[in-house]
Amino acid sequence: MRAFPVALFCLAHLITVGNASEPESHEWAPVAPRDEIRPDFDLISSGGPDGGPALAIAADERDGLMGHWEKTFAVEGGRHYRFTVQRSTEGIDLVRRAAMVRIIWKDAAGKPVLRDEPTFASYRPGERPRAEPEFPADGATVDGWTEVAGTYHVPASASQASVELHFRWGPPESRVVWSGAALKPVTPPEPRIVRLATVHHRPVKGKTAAEKREQFAPLIEEAASQNADLVVLPETLTFYGTGRTYAECAEPIPGPSTEYFGKLAKEHDLYIVAGLLERDRHLVYNVSVLLGPDGSIVGTYRKVTLPRGEIEGGLMPGSEYPVFETRFGKVGMMICYDGFFPEVARELSNRGAEVIAWPVWGCNPSLGAARACENHTYVVSSTYTDVSSDWMISAIYGRDGTPLDQATDWGSVAVAEVDLNKPLYWHSLGDFRAQIERHRPLLPGELPGIQPRNENGPAAE
Numbered sequence: 001m002r003a004f005p006v007a008l009f010c011l012a013h014l015i016t017v018g019n020a021s022e023p024e025s026h027e028w029a030p031v032a033p034r035d036e037i038r039p040d041f042d043l044i045s046s047g048g049p050d051g052g053p054a055l056a057i058a059a060d061e062r063d064g065l066m067g068h069w070e071k072t073f074a075v076e077g078g079r080h081y082r083f084t085v086q087r088s089t090e091g092i093d094l095v096r097r098a099a100m101v102r103i104i105w106k107d108a109a110g111k112p113v114l115r116d117e118p119t120f121a122s123y124r125p126g127e128r129p130r131a132e133p134e135f136p137a138d139g140a141t142v143d144g145w146t147e148v149a150g151t152y153h154v155p156a157s158a159s160q161a162s163v164e165l166h167f168r169w170g171p172p173e174s175r176v177v178w179s180g181a182a183l184k185p186v187t188p189p190e191p192r193i194v195r196l197a198t199v200h201h202r203p204v205k206g207k208t209a210a211e212k213r214e215q216f217a218p219l220i221e222e223a224a225s226q227n228a229d230l231v232v233l234p235e236t237l238t239f240y241g242t243g244r245t246y247a248e249c250a251e252p253i254p255g256p257s258t259e260y261f262g263k264l265a266k267e268h269d270l271y272i273v274a275g276l277l278e279r280d281r282h283l284v285y286n287v288s289v290l291l292g293p294d295g296s297i298v299g300t301y302r303k304v305t306l307p308r309g310e311i312e313g314g315l316m317p318g319s320e321y322p323v324f325e326t327r328f329g330k331v332g333m334m335i336c337y338d339g340f341f342p343e344v345a346r347e348l349s350n351r352g353a354e355v356i357a358w359p360v361w362g363c364n365p366s367l368g369a370a371r372a373c374e375n376h377t378y379v380v381s382s383t384y385t386d387v388s389s390d391w392m393i394s395a396i397y398g399r400d401g402t403p404l405d406q407a408t409d410w411g412s413v414a415v416a417e418v419d420l421n422k423p424l425y426w427h428s429l430g431d432f433r434a435q436i437e438r439h440r441p442l443l444p445g446e447l448p449g450i451q452p453r454n455e456n457g458p459a460a461e
Contacts, residue, residue: 028055031164032067039065039167048179049086049145057167058175068166069178072106077156080188083136084149085165085181091174094446096138099176100166100438101148103134103183105158113157115425131155132430135438145179150434151189192420194328196355197228198382200394200407200414202240209238209249213260213274219413224268226415229328232380233261234394235275235336235359236286240384246286246313250279258289258297266295271326273333275359275382278302283316288333288359290324299324301333305341321347329354329420332377336360339367342374349375349436354420356380363392373401376433378418386410399424399433 032038040058047054059065075081083103092098107113115131136150154161165178199219203212216233223231234240238257239249251257257276265272270293278287278300286303302318303310321344323332332353338344339360348356358368358381372379376399385392387408395406396416404416423431 028069028071030057030067031070037065037067039067039170041067041069044177047177049088049143050180052179054177054179055165056175056177057165059167059170059172061172063172064169066166066168066170068102068164070162070164071181072110072160072162073183075105075154075158075161075183076185077154077158079185080151080153081161081183082149082151082186083134083163083181083183084147085136086145086179087148088145088177088179089175090177092170092176094442095146096437097439097442098166098168098170098174100168101136102164102166103136103150103152104162104164105131105134105155106160106162107157108159110160113155115430116156127427129425129427129430131158132425132428134431135434137434137437151186153188189421191422192329193417194229194355194420195227195415195417196378196380196396197223197226197231197413197415198380198394198396198407199223199231199233200382200412201234201410202384203237204241207242207244209251209257210260212238212240212242213257216261216274217264219411220264220268220270220272223413223415224270226413228270228413228415230271230273230326230331230355230357230380231413232273232357232382233275233359234382234384235288235361236277237275237359239277246277246310246315247279247284250277250284252280253278253287253289253300254297258291261289262291262295262297265291265293269293271298271331273331273357273359273380275335284314285316285318286310286335287318288335288357290326290331290333290357292326298326298331299333301335303335303338304344305337307337310337321351323348323351323353331355331357333357333359334371336363339363339371342371345371345375345377345379346440349377350440353377358382360392361385365391365393365395368392368395368397369401369403372397372399375436376400376424400426 030041042056044054055069089099105113113131114128136148139147167176203215261272261274272291274289278285288301290298292298304318306317323330330352332348334344355378360381360383362385379397383392383394393406395403398404405414407414
């Protein structure tokens with residue numbers, strides 16, 4: 001085991017975690033899972049962004065080293081705490097995995113405790129899950145320092161919190177520096193309540209775009225009467241049952257249909273997602289448009305994955321995964337065939353989507369559940385599929401993939417109320433949503449020299 005200078009531990013009290021008046025079990029200590037992959041640890045007396053002390057972990061000429069600084073301090077069970085720390089890195093390309101924080105709740109004896117929140121996904125009814133580690137999220141970066149932070153409800157039986165500042169698998173000669181770690185009691189965050197609505201309707205009557213879109217007005221009004229914040233309508237709703245081509249039904253955006261639904265969104269003071277066909281010069285796209293409560297277009301998503309019928313019909317795929325800020329949270333959109341592929345919902349989740357609106361002609365409902373479950377996002381589907389076919393449903397999927405509410409009759413609305421600030425805890429995983437960014441697989445291009453594989457197998461030159 002590498003020897004550390006006595007001065008390191010003599011200076012450790014300069015790094016503060018929690019309130020200065022709170023009793024602390026011990027000071028910062030360097031930890032590595034195996035001595036042969038132990039990185040270099042150093043305390044820098046004036047290495048922080050404000051000139052204060054900092055904790056550094058660095059790799060030598062070898063790759064794959066890993067270790068962390070660790071400190072245990074007192075907390076009060078049942079209260080909320082806010083954790084913050086500043087992080088700076090050098091030579092690390094995949095920061096999301098290499099430089100992260102874990103917080104572990106423990107009892108007075110240093111043993112793991114059980115989670116006491118009443119709602120969690122349980123595979124063993126009647127049991128409470130263990131309080132698994134928390135994973136604070138990366139925030140804004142200023143002058144090379146990124147804030148890593150999170151607010152947490154401490155389990156009632158916990159009296160200690162073990163904070164770990166990690167360096168994992170960094171390239172040779174890379175390092176991470178941590179400074180200003182703090183864990184302080186705060187008032188509980190206000191719930192972020194949002195009411196999500198889906199419309200289950202086939203616009204069979206009429207042939208024109210106006211006749212199709214006007215059929216949704218009373219259903220949007222019905223959702224508004226149930227205090228909906230977001231209403232999701234089905235895919236290509238001005239095309240359904242017209243007998244016309246995609247191109248013949250396409251219109252510019254902004255255009256007549258976005259103006260129509262924008263007025264309804266403003267009238268009812270809510271957000272509407274409408275599935276339309278967009279004409280942009282000579283190109284036609286299958287799109288979802290998010291209209292805001294002021295009547296304006298918040299954003300547009302162009303369907304990325306096209307089934308053979310849409311390809312044969314001359315549609316153009318999109319290439320971006322935008323996520324939009326609303327007054328209740330971050331909203332992404334996907335369309336029908338997108339749901340058959342995990343990449344679309346994952347890219348939206350990677351960009352912070354908390355709710356994914358999904359206009360969908362038809363799909364396997366298990367894939368809707370999977371997209372919600374694997375990303376811990378709410379998914380709101382609106383389909384043309386009849387429930388008698390035992391196929392796609394118009395529903396609000398919870399973060400665990402379970403439909404919270406479903407519209408079963410044609411011309412009906414389903415509404416589910418959710419709290420975007422309330423995490424979902426799983427057995428053996430805890431708050432999985434917080435872990436996705438730290439644990440998800442590497443994508444081609446995330447590391448230098450790694451290229452997508454071509455169809456023959458080897459990486460393309």
